[in-house]
Amino acid sequence: MPPSPSIKGWCPGAWRPMATGDGLLVRVRPPLGQLSREQVVALCDGAETFGSGLIELTSRANLQLRGVSDASWPQLMAFLVEHQLVSDDPEVERQPQLMLAPAWKKGDDTPTIARLLQARGSELASMPGKVGIAIDAGKAPVLSDSAADFRIERSREGGLLVRADGYAQGTTVSDTDAAVEQLIRLTHWFVDSGGWASGRMRRHKAPLPEWAQADTAPAPPGEKLALGKHHEGIVVGLPFGRVAAETLREAVSQTSARVVQATPWRRLLLQDCDTLPADDGLIRHNSDPRLAMDACPGTPYCEQASVATQPLAEKLSGWVETSVHISGCAKGCARRTPADVCLVGQAGRFNVVVNGGADSTPVKTGLSEGEVVNFMRKLSENS
Numbered sequence: 001m002p003p004s005p006s007i008k009g010w011c012p013g014a015w016r017p018m019a020t021g022d023g024l025l026v027r028v029r030p031p032l033g034q035l036s037r038e039q040v041v042a043l044c045d046g047a048e049t050f051g052s053g054l055i056e057l058t059s060r061a062n063l064q065l066r067g068v069s070d071a072s073w074p075q076l077m078a079f080l081v082e083h084q085l086v087s088d089d090p091e092v093e094r095q096p097q098l099m100l101a102p103a104w105k106k107g108d109d110t111p112t113i114a115r116l117l118q119a120r121g122s123e124l125a126s127m128p129g130k131v132g133i134a135i136d137a138g139k140a141p142v143l144s145d146s147a148a149d150f151r152i153e154r155s156r157e158g159g160l161l162v163r164a165d166g167y168a169q170g171t172t173v174s175d176t177d178a179a180v181e182q183l184i185r186l187t188h189w190f191v192d193s194g195g196w197a198s199g200r201m202r203r204h205k206a207p208l209p210e211w212a213q214a215d216t217a218p219a220p221p222g223e224k225l226a227l228g229k230h231h232e233g234i235v236v237g238l239p240f241g242r243v244a245a246e247t248l249r250e251a252v253s254q255t256s257a258r259v260v261q262a263t264p265w266r267r268l269l270l271q272d273c274d275t276l277p278a279d280d281g282l283i284r285h286n287s288d289p290r291l292a293m294d295a296c297p298g299t300p301y302c303e304q305a306s307v308a309t310q311p312l313a314e315k316l317s318g319w320v321e322t323s324v325h326i327s328g329c330a331k332g333c334a335r336r337t338p339a340d341v342c343l344v345g346q347a348g349r350f351n352v353v354v355n356g357g358a359d360s361t362p363v364k365t366g367l368s369e370g371e372v373v374n375f376m377r378k379l380s381e382n383s
């Protein structure tokens with residue numbers, strides 16, 4: 001079996017950056033899931049001035065800067081606070097992450113609930129660092145596959161419900177205020193019933209309280225944002241979830257984009273944008289083969305990785321029609337669900353898992369990159 005990766009019980013932030021293979025990783029939570037054009041440009045400037053210039057979009061719709069040094073971090077923080085990309089109060093970052101269903105509009109329930117919850121953020125129970133909240137109150141839930149411990153969603157009947165992760169159904173509430181009240185109450189129940197020991201709601205075995213019965217089904221899941229034209233602008237993809245600051249800056253400063261919404265699907269919605277610069281390195285088409293590949297940062301970016309993942313992902317893109325996950329170690333950060341083929345780094349070589357995740361039992365072990373390429377070539381010839 002591959003050695004277990006070290007699991008940190010907290011998520012990095014901006015005030016609590018994480019040391020990685022290429023320096024500090026500084027994670028920015030876009031307020032309400034979106035940034036103004038000016039904030040995007042500032043983020044890009046900050047990434048280039050104080051970091052390596054690489055920006056990543058995470059599966060929780062956060063944006064993170066890489067390659068920040070201990071010496072430049074204080075200056076970066078002052079810069080991020082100045083541009084309202086980070087609160088000047090480190091305690092705000094300790095509150096659970098709110099993930100909003102993308103493409104929300106002013107007046108929708110999703111931003112209304114998010115603002116109500118932000119205003120009452122100090123009333124939430126103090127919970128383990130990885131606990132998150134999804135506010136998914138559009139016509140149909142779109143964040144069901146994204147990591148969150150508590151969800152506010154639309155029911156089949158069109159009302160609102162609050163659902164604990166791990167349960168297929170939730171509890172109906174009368175309106176947005178009641179949804180926030182119920183959610184706050186649920187966080188206190190979670191902690192009081194041993195949530196710190198469980199770590200995440202999905203693993204929490206205590207029965208739900210009688211006032212939070214799981215008896216109402218959410219509406220059937222809605223479609224995720226497709227790439228290309230959208231009624232709010234243009235949706236673009238970031239290859240393997242990362243982009244050079246220069247590329248992102250051009251995508252907003254040379255277009256009419258006024259706001260950028262982050263999504264948990266490696267896609268950005270450029271609102272009020274109708275055209276993009278030619279050949280900008282962003283993914284624009286739903287048929288792009290890179291969309292079938294998931295690859296974590298790998299070496300030299302993550303200290304737990306022993307293999308370079310993204311160059312191999314670029315090399316293999318388009319070869320096979322199956323889903324491929326390339327993971328620097330058995331932690332499998334880039335993909336939560338099984339892939340048809342999962343290539344997992346171990347001691348500088350690759351293990352091959354078929355129909356599984358990074359921690360599944362491999363069918364082959366210790367392959368060099370060249371041997372992996374041959375394996376995938378044969379797979380594509382036989383498929």
Ligand code: SF4
Nearest residue numbers: 296302305328329333
């Ligand atoms: S899966 Fe990748 S990013 Fe996650 S810890 Fe392992 S090497 Fe690092």
